[in-house]
Amino acid sequence: MENTVVKIENLVKRYGELIALDHFSLEIKEGEIFGLLGPNGSGKTTTINCLLSLLSYDKGNIELFGKKMTPVSYDIKKDIGVIMQNVAVLNELTVYENIDYFCGLYISDKALRKKYVEEAVEFAGLGDFVKFYPKKLSGGLLRRLNIACGIAHKPKLIILDEPTVAVDPQSRNRILEGIEELNRAGATVIYTSHYMEEVEQLCTRIAIMDKGRKIAEGTKEELKRMIRNTETVTIEIIELPEEVRAQIASLPHVYSAEHDGERLVICCSGGKHNLIRILDVLQSRDLGFGRVYTELPTLNDVFLEITGKALRDKED
Amino acid sequence: MQVFNAFLKVLKKRSLSAMIYIAVFLGIAIPMASSSNATEAMKLTSLDICVFDEDGTDASRELISLLAENNKIVTLENDRDVMTDALYYEWIDYALIIDKGYAEKLAAGETNDLFRSYHMHDSYSVVYVTNLLSEYTSTVKAFMTSGNSFSDALSKTADALSTDTEVTMKSFSSGGGLKDIVGFYYRYLPYILVSVILGTLCPVIVTMNSRDLRFRTSCSSIRSASYTMQLFLGSAIFVFAVLALFTVVGIVLNGGINGDMLLAVANSIIFSLVVTALTVFVSGFEIGPNIQALITQIASLGMSFLCGVFVPQSMLGGGVLAAARFLPMYWYTVLNDMLMGDTRFDAGKAALCLAVEAAFAVMLVVLTVLVRRQSSGKNAPRQKKAEPAAA
Ligand SMILES: Nc1ncnc2c1ncn2[C@@H]1O[C@H](COP(=O)(O)OP(=O)(O)O)[C@@H](O)[C@H]1O
Ligand SMILES: [Mg+2]
Numbered sequence: 001m002e003n004t005v006v007k008i009e010n011l012v013k014r015y016g017e018l019i020a021l022d023h024f025s026l027e028i029k030e031g032e033i034f035g036l037l038g039p040n041g042s043g044k045t046t047t048i049n050c051l052l053s054l055l056s057y058d059k060g061n062i063e064l065f066g067k068k069m070t071p072v073s074y075d076i077k078k079d080i081g082v083i084m085q086n087v088a089v090l091n092e093l094t095v096y097e098n099i100d101y102f103c104g105l106y107i108s109d110k111a112l113r114k115k116y117v118e119e120a121v122e123f124a125g126l127g128d129f130v131k132f133y134p135k136k137l138s139g140g141l142l143r144r145l146n147i148a149c150g151i152a153h154k155p156k157l158i159i160l161d162e163p164t165v166a167v168d169p170q171s172r173n174r175i176l177e178g179i180e181e182l183n184r185a186g187a188t189v190i191y192t193s194h195y196m197e198e199v200e201q202l203c204t205r206i207a208i209m210d211k212g213r214k215i216a217e218g219t220k221e222e223l224k225r226m227i228r229n230t231e232t233v234t235i236e237i238i239e240l241p242e243e244v245r246a247q248i249a250s251l252p253h254v255y256s257a258e259h260d261g262e263r264l265v266i267c268c269s270g271g272k273h274n275l276i277r278i279l280d281v282l283q284s285r286d287l288g289f290g291r292v293y294t295e296l297p298t299l300n301d302v303f304l305e306i307t308g309k310a311l312r313d314k315e316d
Numbered sequence: 317m318q319v320f321n322a323f324l325k326v327l328k329k330r331s332l333s334a335m336i337y338i339a340v341f342l343g344i345a346i347p348m349a350s351s352s353n354a355t356e357a358m359k360l361t362s363l364d365i366c367v368f369d370e371d372g373t374d375a376s377r378e379l380i381s382l383l384a385e386n387n388k389i390v391t392l393e394n395d396r397d398v399m400t401d402a403l404y405y406e407w408i409d410y411a412l413i414i415d416k417g418y419a420e421k422l423a424a425g426e427t428n429d430l431f432r433s434y435h436m437h438d439s440y441s442v443v444y445v446t447n448l449l450s451e452y453t454s455t456v457k458a459f460m461t462s463g464n465s466f467s468d469a470l471s472k473t474a475d476a477l478s479t480d481t482e483v484t485m486k487s488f489s490s491g492g493g494l495k496d497i498v499g500f501y502y503r504y505l506p507y508i509l510v511s512v513i514l515g516t517l518c519p520v521i522v523t524m525n526s527r528d529l530r531f532r533t534s535c536s537s538i539r540s541a542s543y544t545m546q547l548f549l550g551s552a553i554f555v556f557a558v559l560a561l562f563t564v565v566g567i568v569l570n571g572g573i574n575g576d577m578l579l580a581v582a583n584s585i586i587f588s589l590v591v592t593a594l595t596v597f598v599s600g601f602e603i604g605p606n607i608q609a610l611i612t613q614i615a616s617l618g619m620s621f622l623c624g625v626f627v628p629q630s631m632l633g634g635g636v637l638a639a640a641r642f643l644p645m646y647w648y649t650v651l652n653d654m655l656m657g658d659t660r661f662d663a664g665k666a667a668l669c670l671a672v673e674a675a676f677a678v679m680l681v682v683l684t685v686l687v688r689r690q691s692s693g694k695n696a697p698r699q700k701k702a703e704p705a706a707a
Binding site (some may be wrong): 049052071072074075077078080082084085087088090091093097099101102104105108242310 | 318319321322325326328330388508524525529530532533534535536538539540
């Protein structure tokens with residue numbers, strides 16, 4: 001009974017030599033908050049731009065609301081709200097005028113538009129700033145304006161491309177809560193980000209992208225189940241004889257034990273006595289150690305497991 | 317008309333400098349027009365000259381006939397008092413006494429003490445005649461020095477100075493149908509048009525056409541053609557309003573419409589089209605505000621200097637003028653100089669000027685289309701090009 005809102009099949013997009021999207025496929029059902037997670041340059045924005053027919057693509061098929069999407073599919077476009085990665089507002093217009101301008105591209109009825117614009121102002125918490133010009137807004141407020149401009153016309157499908165980049169934590173939380181609210185009101189959401197915490201917190205289903213390919217897809221539980229280790233134990237220890245490390249690595253449930261001179265990082269599958277067994281080994285050798293902590297897997301571990309590199313880039 | 321409304325709002329925000337240009341220009345032009353008599357002194361008018369030929373030779377008669385070309389020679393009694401009265405009561409403007417022995421002295425290569433002249437008022441024309449006389453004698457001497465006989469020298473000098481005077485005199489005396497002040501008004505107008513149209517419209521179009529905004533707008537249900545049309549409409553209305561203002565002021569300054577005025581207006585309209593086309597062309601590149609301002613300055617100031625707006629074309633070097641031919645403002649100024657009476661009016665040349673300006677506009681439009689097509693080839697945000705290849 002769930003309707004498919006977005007269907008991407010075998011999308012291939014080249015920028016000259018570079019293959020930005022490599023046979024990328026995706027299906028999103030009505031009512032989902034779908035997360036597109038991937039490091040910078042993995043092709044998230046390119047996917048969105050192709051989805052919206054802003055870019056031509058080399059191969060593939062895109063359907064929205066069950067209809068083929070083309071640059072002239074105005075009946076489809078009117079049901080979509082877009083929040084671009086690059087803030088697109090007019091600096092010469094006030095906050096209110098900006099929301100009114102973008103809303104007016106969809107809604108021509110003046111009275112209805114006024115109501116919608118006021119609701120969007122309320123939604124984004126911009127009430128105190130309606131007469132401000134964008135240049136005067138902080139990064140977080142500017143992002144919220146960008147969002148208000150994208151959702152004012154009450155679209156059925158909302159696409160947000162990295163809406164929280166360079167945003168203070170307070171604005172970020174407000175944005176994430178707002179998106180959940182829109183979703184509860186019935187909108188299907190596509191959310192791209194390279195922040196795994198956000199995607200984990202917000203999204204009902206997630207696709208992980210790398211180098212233009214989809215490398216995993218599912219709910220966050222499904223994704224985490226895909227990887228072998230469910231627990232990472234980290235022990236701060238300076239001196240560690242090689243045979244002790246090997247002994248720990250050969251313990252039951254332990255996949256790997258790596259020592260970098262400061263820390264011993266042990267990956268193991270779920271089991272009740274992992275930590276006790278490991279600490280027993282260290283104590284029997286009379287080796288002193290510092291802090292000990294264990295972590296449950298994150299999407300970063302999923303990404304690491306599949307691609308062999310960390311999801312986060314250096315600038316974060 | 318959502319885009320159109322936004323366009324006007326952006327335009328309003330960006331029009332401060334245009335307002336200043338217009339206000340300063342009109343603030344100078346209108347007061348000048350009300351005191352435009354001051355410029356009368358610059359006009360060369362025909363003088364009433366009384367000549368006493370005490371020499372009575374062919375040479376002296378030749379000098380008189382040269383003066384007679386552009387002035388009225390009046391005969392008076394050869395009496396010192398009569399002459400002074402005539403000058404005093406302004407029956408004559410200028411009195412010239414050609415002393416006995418004029419021909420002999422001149423033939424001997426002398427240039428001083430050949431004649432005496434009297435006048436009461438220093439008008440431009442009086443100065444001109446005085447200069448003409450001294451130029452005459454020195455030219456005769458120069459021809460003789462270069463080996464001509466006295467009579468050859470006289471006739472060659474007469475030829476040289478009379479052709480020269482003919483052109484000069486025509487240019488100043490025919491005066492065109494434009495009042496001087498209107499001529500100057502239209503002469504500086506292209507500078508103002510470039511500053512106002514390019515300086516205002518370019519930032520607005522660049523803003524409205526920026527890649528991010530175009531992408532964002534393309535996501536909405538507004539048609540790409542409609543978007544472009546609304547931008548075009550907004551630009552056209554702006555240019556029209558600016559032109560209408562300047563034309564009305566021009567007609568008022570001129571005290572009505574005549575043939576020359578119509579040509580001046582046509583000249584400004586076609587030139588505005590060129591500037592608008594230039595604006596659209598420049599706006600096709602996503603350039604920052606500093607570069608936009610720089611381009612406006614170069615186009616307005618640079619063209620104005622090269623093309624004879626600030627410095628008359630007659631004072632510019634041949635090299636500069638040769639280069640300026642490739643700029644539309646040159647042709648605007650050539651036509652305006654004819655209308656001002658600085659150069660002789662020639663209907664064919666006037667038509668040529670308008671045609672060349674129009675050609676510049678067409679060329680810029682073609683160039684714009686070519687550049688847009690070129691850039692939309694590589695993943696640019698042009699909608700029509702975004703058709704999926706597989707479709
Ligand atoms: N207009 C373009 N021309 C050439 N390469 C591009 C262009 N846009 C993006 N790319 C490249 O395509 C890849 C995917 O980019 P993008 O979709 O922006 O990634 P993301 O949004 O995940 O950060 C990157 O390697 C990027 O450098
Ligand atoms: Mg991106």
